[in-house]
Amino acid sequence: MTALINNLHHEGAREVCRAHNDRPDALLEILHETQKADGHLSDEALVTIADALNISRADIHGVVSFYHDYRREEPAQHQIQLCRAEACQAVGSEALAAHAEKKLDVATGEKTADNKIGLSAVYCLGNCALGPAAMIDGKLIGRMTPERLDVLIAKLMGAPS
Amino acid sequence: MADAIKIFVPCDAAALSVGADEVADAIFQEAQSRNIEIDIVRNGSRGMLWLEPLVEVQTSKGRVAYGPVAPGDVAELFEAKFHEGGKHTLGYGLTEQIPYFAKQERLTFARCGVIDPLDLKAYEAHGGLKGLGNALKMNRADIVAQVTESGLRGRGGAGFPTGIKWKTAAEQNADQKYICCNADEGDSGTFADRMLMEGDPFCLIEGMVIAALAVGASEGYIYLRSEYPHAASTLRKAIALWEEAGLSGRNEDGSPRFNLHLRMGAGAYICGEESSMLESLEGKRGQVKVKPPIPAISGLFGKPTIVNNVLTLAAVTDILTKGAAHYKNFGMGRSRGTQAFQLAGDIARGGLVEKAFGVTLDELVNGFGGGTHTGKSIRTVQAGGPLGAYIPVSGFDVAMDYETLAQSGAMLGHGGIVVFNDSVDMARQARFAMEFCEIESCGKCTPCRIGATRGKETLDKIIAGEDRVDNLQILDDLCDLMTDASLCAMGGLTPMPVQSAVKHFPEDFWRAKGVS
Ligand SMILES: Cc1cc2nc3c(=O)[nH]c(=O)nc-3n(C[C@H](O)[C@H](O)[C@H](O)COP(=O)(O)O)c2cc1C
Ligand code: SF4
Numbered sequence: 193m194t195a196l197i198n199n200l201h202h203e204g205a206r207e208v209c210r211a212h213n214d215r216p217d218a219l220l221e222i223l224h225e226t227q228k229a230d231g232h233l234s235d236e237a238l239v240t241i242a243d244a245l246n247i248s249r250a251d252i253h254g255v256v257s258f259y260h261d262y263r264r265e266e267p268a269q270h271q272i273q274l275c276r277a278e279a280c281q282a283v284g285s286e287a288l289a290a291h292a293e294k295k296l297d298v299a300t301g302e303k304t305a306d307n308k309i310g311l312s313a314v315y316c317l318g319n320c321a322l323g324p325a326a327m328i329d330g331k332l333i334g335r336m337t338p339e340r341l342d343v344l345i346a347k348l349m350g351a352p353s
Numbered sequence: 354m355a356d357a358i359k360i361f362v363p364c365d366a367a368a369l370s371v372g373a374d375e376v377a378d379a380i381f382q383e384a385q386s387r388n389i390e391i392d393i394v395r396n397g398s399r400g401m402l403w404l405e406p407l408v409e410v411q412t413s414k415g416r417v418a419y420g421p422v423a424p425g426d427v428a429e430l431f432e433a434k435f436h437e438g439g440k441h442t443l444g445y446g447l448t449e450q451i452p453y454f455a456k457q458e459r460l461t462f463a464r465c466g467v468i469d470p471l472d473l474k475a476y477e478a479h480g481g482l483k484g485l486g487n488a489l490k491m492n493r494a495d496i497v498a499q500v501t502e503s504g505l506r507g508r509g510g511a512g513f514p515t516g517i518k519w520k521t522a523a524e525q526n527a528d529q530k531y532i533c534c535n536a537d538e539g540d541s542g543t544f545a546d547r548m549l550m551e552g553d554p555f556c557l558i559e560g561m562v563i564a565a566l567a568v569g570a571s572e573g574y575i576y577l578r579s580e581y582p583h584a585a586s587t588l589r590k591a592i593a594l595w596e597e598a599g600l601s602g603r604n605e606d607g608s609p610r611f612n613l614h615l616r617m618g619a620g621a622y623i624c625g626e627e628s629s630m631l632e633s634l635e636g637k638r639g640q641v642k643v644k645p646p647i648p649a650i651s652g653l654f655g656k657p658t659i660v661n662n663v664l665t666l667a668a669v670t671d672i673l674t675k676g677a678a679h680y681k682n683f684g685m686g687r688s689r690g691t692q693a694f695q696l697a698g699d700i701a702r703g704g705l706v707e708k709a710f711g712v713t714l715d716e717l718v719n720g721f722g723g724g725t726h727t728g729k730s731i732r733t734v735q736a737g738g739p740l741g742a743y744i745p746v747s748g749f750d751v752a753m754d755y756e757t758l759a760q761s762g763a764m765l766g767h768g769g770i771v772v773f774n775d776s777v778d779m780a781r782q783a784r785f786a787m788e789f790c791e792i793e794s795c796g797k798c799t800p801c802r803i804g805a806t807r808g809k810e811t812l813d814k815i816i817a818g819e820d821r822v823d824n825l826q827i828l829d830d831l832c833d834l835m836t837d838a839s840l841c842a843m844g845g846l847t848p849m850p851v852q853s854a855v856k857h858f859p860e861d862f863w864r865a866k867g868v869s
């Protein structure tokens with residue numbers, strides 16, 4: 193990161209910190225809220241947060257890299273998360289994921305070339321009796337099939353950006 | 354005018370995932386167009402998940418169930434006068450007489466699916482707040498004694514006696530103590546915490562306030578995994594309603610005497626391990642810490658801290674309501690009370706079964722669960738989450754309690770049971786166990802961090818047919834090393850699914866290359 197530049201500032205992130213009284217123990221919440229607003233965690237945001245909470249930039253990097261939820265890159269417009277944990281494996285999640293990769297022409301963890309759809313793996317959505325489970329733009333879906341996924345993908349592709 | 358007909362449509366995430374909102378909308382529209390006055394209640398789930406969306410209608414005889422209902426069924430249901438309990442092919446009669454439900458022993462989940470989760474009046478009408486009322490009349494030691502006598506053990510997986518933990522925390526002298534609820538529920542095949550938080554959140558909050566009274570804590574946290582946005586929104590509202598009603602007491606400035614916060618995790622399985630969770634609550638990397646000190650002596654911010662699972666704390670509410678003896682009466686051996694078993698994977702009747710300890714795996718999987726959803730035959734179940742053993746069908750007569758399972762080389766964990774049909778490739782499942790450990794290891798100790806990667810590579814070789822005799826030996830040695838030398842159960846138990854797969858399904862590790 194461009195940590196050498198000291199005057200990076202991100203007003204939104206500063207505000208979020210203030211709302212949490214600049215408490216270091218609220219770091220995960222602050223990162224969540226900042227990422228929600230921006231879609232990802234930018235250098236500017238991280239430097240601003242580190243300064244506001246009075247923690248080192250190394251520490252904040254340690255935290256951001258530890259947790260799977262945090263993104264340093266801008267995400268695609270839409271997110272498809274497929275559960276890849278055991279209970280969903282038992283009802284065909286691996287074949288479903290392979291189908292999605294082929295359909296979107298991306299590997300899991302990547303996004304389509306037009307930046308429309310990101311495909312990622314998640315390990316359990318708590319819907320294990322109605323698998324395969326998926327989360328599409330935050331909406332939980334049970335008993336997913338390749339056919340239903342195709343319909344949903346077509347919708348996302350056609351959705352105005 | 355006659356009272357509006359009460360129709361229940363769950364707002365539980367599992368029900369929503371198969372269209373409960375759309376069904377509620379359709380019922381509302383259809384009732385309007387037919388000029389029928391109804392009152393739609395969004396309840397939690399009854400746990401009969403294969404019937405979701407399960408719609409219930411209040412009748413003079415009790416609640417009548419219909420499921421799984423699709424929006425397209427709604428007009429027909431009205432034609433059949435379902436709003437008066439009329440007959441329809443989706444009908445199951447009285448909900449509480451459905452055998453799956455009737456055969457359960459619902460203590461912790463007694464209200465789940467029955468009431469609107471955010472209706473405090475309904476909560477109280479169904480027995481809520483009695484436990485807290487009783488606790489308020491007792492001294493600290495007596496509350497702890499009730500929990501100890503009930504025989505309650507931690508439902509998060511380790512099964513540690515809750516009373517002992519509370520006693521330790523209660524005995525500490527400190528200016529601040531904390532109650533931390535572990536709602537990280539990361540195990541695949543488990544959803545009981547989620548169902549309770551979405552279906553009866555006050556039950557959890559009541560248990561936390563009782564814990565606070567018992568040990569003298571004024572601050573509490575619920576650490577919830579970020580994969581549970583529905584539970585988060587329900588809990589936020591529930592905490593606000595609870596505090597507005599003054600149920601956590603009030604300080605002179607009007608603030609609640611027990612200050613409860615909701616904190617979200619960020620997608621790390623290891624943060625369910627208690628020391629990792631406490632680090633995460635402090636805003637740090639979720640690295641596991643060496644014990645001692647135990648959290649009850651030095652936990653969050655170095656203060657005495659109770660860490661308990663959602664279901665442990667929810668069980669406390671029931672124990673303080675009905676007394677220790679009532680709870681203790683259920684169960685067998687040193688496993689007292691009930692366990693929320695969760696039937697998942699390829700299962701015909703997946704869902705939540707709350708039963709006294711001692712029910713057999715066969716009764717759960719074949720009796721309650723009705724075998725597979727696909728109609729294929731069952732090959733194995735994985736019990737107790739991703740760190741639990743694979744159990745072959747020949748082992749299904751095992752009684753489900755902590756000790757009996759441990760003796761048979763398996764574990765109960767958080768009560769998840771994942772069913773696999775005969776198309777499963779156990780070498781792939783063993784490989785996944787190692788891969789999961791590789792992805793989720795906190796990286797603190799070598800046996801786990803390096804061992805998982807080496808284990809995955811070794812399984813790749815075995816699957817590819819390379820030097821199988823040698824590589825199976827290497828895998829076994831590696832598993833023993835991980836079991837013995839890992840700092841926590843992540844690395845320490847990953848060998849359990851691996852070695853149980855090799856032991857019970859050796860043929861899968863000897864398949865011809867490319868054949869699965
Ligand atoms: C890798 C790992 C993951 C765990 N995940 C959870 C979890 O998601 N929820 C939970 O309550 N306990 C989990 N535990 C167990 C906790 O460390 C701890 O024993 C428990 O929260 C204590 O509460 P209880 O006594 O009420 O069970 C996990 C343990 C390990 C080693
Ligand atoms: S066993 Fe794994 S998860 Fe546990 S402390 Fe060691 S590296 Fe971390």
Ligand code: FES
Nearest residue numbers: 275280317319320
């Ligand atoms: S394993 Fe997929 S939702 Fe739980």
